[in-house]
Amino acid sequence: MAKILLVFVGLLSAFSIYYTYKSSADCKQRINTLQTKLAEKDKLIDKLKKEKEEILAKYKQIEEKIKKANKALKRKGIKLTLPQGGTYITNPKDINLYTKKLNLSLEKIIKTLSDYPVGVPLYGRITSRFGWRRDPFTGKRAFHTGLDLRATYKQPIFATANGKVVYAGWGKGYGKMVKIKHKHGYTTLYGHMYYIKVRAGQYVKAGQIIGYAGSTGRSTGVHLHYEIRRYGKLINPIKFLYLNSRNSF
DSSP, X not given: OHHHHHHHHHHHHHHHHHHHHHHHHHHHHHHHHHHHHHHHHHHHHHHHHHHHHXXXXXXXXXXXXXXXXXXXXXXXXXXXXXXXXXXXXXXXXHHHHHHHHHHHHHHHHHHHHHHSOOSOSSOSOEEEOSEEEEOTTTOSEEEEOSEEEEOOTTOEEEOSSSEEEEEEEEETTTEEEEEEEOGGGEEEEEEEEEEEOOOTTOEEOTTOXXXXXXXXXXXXXXXXXXEEEETTEEEOTHHHHSOSTTSOO
């Protein structure tokens, strides 16, 4: 009987040692698995942080570009309000909100550029500037009310802003001409056309072809005479042709 008890105790001890070992091995395996998962999570967190920093950096670049565009527009008397908070974005909701603000700001700039007569009406070299000059017909000193842009015969002429055509026809000295009224008190005039493509009362968009270059009226060759006025007062168009620091008021 005693021998049987000893054998039984021995077996219990053996099983206890086996299960203790097995339990310890399982614990180690679980610990290793958890450590692996934690390491993977740390890598994922680092990756997400890096991606967030890259996104924020891109947004910051966009914001800086918008600010530069805003400065260029301010030089022409055009003011815009930009969204703020690029460096204070902390979560995805903030990023989405800031993205919407940036998009709205870009849309506002695009709309503003379309409402103001910014840009060139025709791609050609400036042959005569705004201001006093020697009249090509009389040789006397005379005031030139706009810019002359060299053109090829029948070269397209574009409206520089959204607006309503208030006159399309023959103008004394201007030949075939188009006059467009824009927002904020601006009007633009395009003279010496070969052919007029729009009519009075018609609404046009910035960049729309309104006619083709010619040499009608008081002209010495094929070119476009381009004028800008605000509330009837003449403005030097060179200030509106290009968005650069030299074109300040």
